[in-house]
Amino acid sequence: MFTVEIPHKxxxxxxxxxxxxxxxxxxxxxDMATGKGDIVxxxxxxxxxxxxxxxxxxxxxxxxxxxxxxxxxxxxxxxCMQPDLLSGKFNLNSTNSDDRRKAVALVKNEIDRSAKRGIxxxxxxxxxxxxxxxxxxxxxxLAESLGEICRSAAEKxxxxxxxxxxxDWDKKLLIGPMADCLDVVKEVRRKYSNLGIMWDLSHGPLLxxxxxxxxxxxxxxxxxxxxxxxxxxxxxxxxxxVFYRDGALNGVEEVASLLKKLIEVDYSGVVSFxxxxxxxxxxxxxxxxxxxxxxSAYSKVVSEILAG
Numbered sequence: 001m002f003t004v005e006i007p008h009k010x011x012x013x014x015x016x017x018x019x020x021x022x023x024x025x026x027x028x029x030x031d032m033a034t035g036k037g038d039i040v041x042x043x044x045x046x047x048x049x050x051x052x053x054x055x056x057x058x059x060x061x062x063x064x065x066x067x068x069x070x071x072x073x074x075x076x077x078x079x080c081m082q083p084d085l086l087s088g089k090f091n092l093n094s095t096n097s098d099d100r101r102k103a104v105a106l107v108k109n110e111i112d113r114s115a116k117r118g119i120x121x122x123x124x125x126x127x128x129x130x131x132x133x134x135x136x137x138x139x140x141x142l143a144e145s146l147g148e149i150c151r152s153a154a155e156k157x158x159x160x161x162x163x164x165x166x167x168d169w170d171k172k173l174l175i176g177p178m179a180d181c182l183d184v185v186k187e188v189r190r191k192y193s194n195l196g197i198m199w200d201l202s203h204g205p206l207l208x209x210x211x212x213x214x215x216x217x218x219x220x221x222x223x224x225x226x227x228x229x230x231x232x233x234x235x236x237x238x239x240x241x242v243f244y245r246d247g248a249l250n251g252v253e254e255v256a257s258l259l260k261k262l263i264e265v266d267y268s269g270v271v272s273f274x275x276x277x278x279x280x281x282x283x284x285x286x287x288x289x290x291x292x293x294x295x296s297a298y299s300k301v302v303s304e305i306l307a308g
Contacts, residue, residue: 001053002291004299008306015302019262020053021294022272024080024225027240028283030276033058033083042283043068047075051291054270056080056123059110065117076270078121078223079114081107082163086171091127092149093142093174095134103127104145108152115156122153123161123198123223126175126184138174143187150192161222163198166206170238178213185220196222201258202274205229205249206236211261218265226255226294227274240276242286243293255297263301 003016025046031037039060046055047068054076060068084090090103107124114122124146130138146162153160164181165173175181181197188195197220204210206229214221228248230241241248262271273294277286 002051002295002298004295004302006299006302006306008303013302013306017294017298019224019267019269019271020076021051022054022056022076022078022270023052023287023290024056024272024274026056026058026080026083027274027276028287032060039064040067044071047072054078054272056272058083069117076121077117077119078123078161078270079110079119080123081110082123082125084110085125085127092124092145093127093130093138095130095138095141100141100145104148107149111149111153111156111158111160115158120157121159121161121223123163124149125163125165125171126173129167129172129174129176135174135180139180139184140187142174143184146184146188146195147191150188150195154192154194159194159196159222161196161198163200163225164203164207166203166236166238169206169236177207178209178217182217182220189220196220196269198223198225200225200227200274201250201254202227202229202240203238204254205231206238211258214261214265214267218267221265221267221269223269224258224262224267224271225274226258226271226290239278240274241278242275242281242289244289245278245281252293252296252300255293256300259297259301260304 001017006013026032029042032039046052056078090106091099092103094100126142150160164175165171167176197217227240228250230237230239230247273290275286275290277283
């Protein structure tokens with residue numbers, strides 16, 4: 001968390017960033033996603049940084065968790081299962097019941113492991129987008145899978161988040177546009193209150209969505225990611241480049257628009273960076289650049305509020 005100081009009419013106003021801040025650790029340090037590099041050291045670096053209130057991690061071994069845990073202290077930890085589901089081709093909305101059960105079992109097992117570690121937030125994604133004629137059926141199957149997952153998670157005090165990904169460009173997942181995500185989440189929330197939506201500014205350009213889409217999701221938002229999509233020629237890719245890199249879509253203006261919308265919808269969750277160093281960049285430079293963008297964006301928001 002950080003504070004900005006804004007001069008206004010001869011006075012200096014100090015305003016603290018109103019949301020807890022986090023970062024997707026395995027994106028800033030990409031080797032982590034494949035179990036390589038200094039996994040414990042990377043987590044230690046993040047949780048010891050006073051800028052961050054929490055960290056999002058991929059799957060790590062029990063030995064690595066036990067080594068990292070003493071440094072975590074009161075910082076919040078979230079377990080991101082999107083890479084597990086995507087890389088393993090696990091599909092929570094598959095029409096093949098055996099495949100769907102395998103995907104649900106994978107998530108439920110990780111919920112058990114996370115709960116034992118004291119991790120209370122776990123994020124997932126849908127499976128691939130089928131043909132348009134099958135979307136309604138697979139949204140229903142996804143709701144069934146998430147219901148089973150949320151029931152298990154609720155027993156252990158864990159909150160589940162579903163992230164919206166692109167449907168047409170890169171990951172090509174069922175969920176997907178916010179409207180379809182809401183259909184699924186509302187169905188699950190009829191029985192289970194521990195399901196929320198993770199919305200990523202990086203995915204906005206790929207979905208054709210701006211932060212204004214959060215108006216319809218205000219009662220279901222559970223987490224926000226801040227980062228960039230990338231445009232390569234005439235196509236968009238979900239590589240999460242750092243701000244200001246060639247082809248990066250999103251900057252101070254877009255982040256400021258997101259923060260203003262979060263104020264409007266009374267959002268009270270976490271705002272996390274999801275940025276990945278490109279060739280020639282270090283994790284440290286990627287993180288420093290991202291901090292600067294967030295501080296500049298929030299300074300812009302506060303200045304505009306003061307100016308009326």
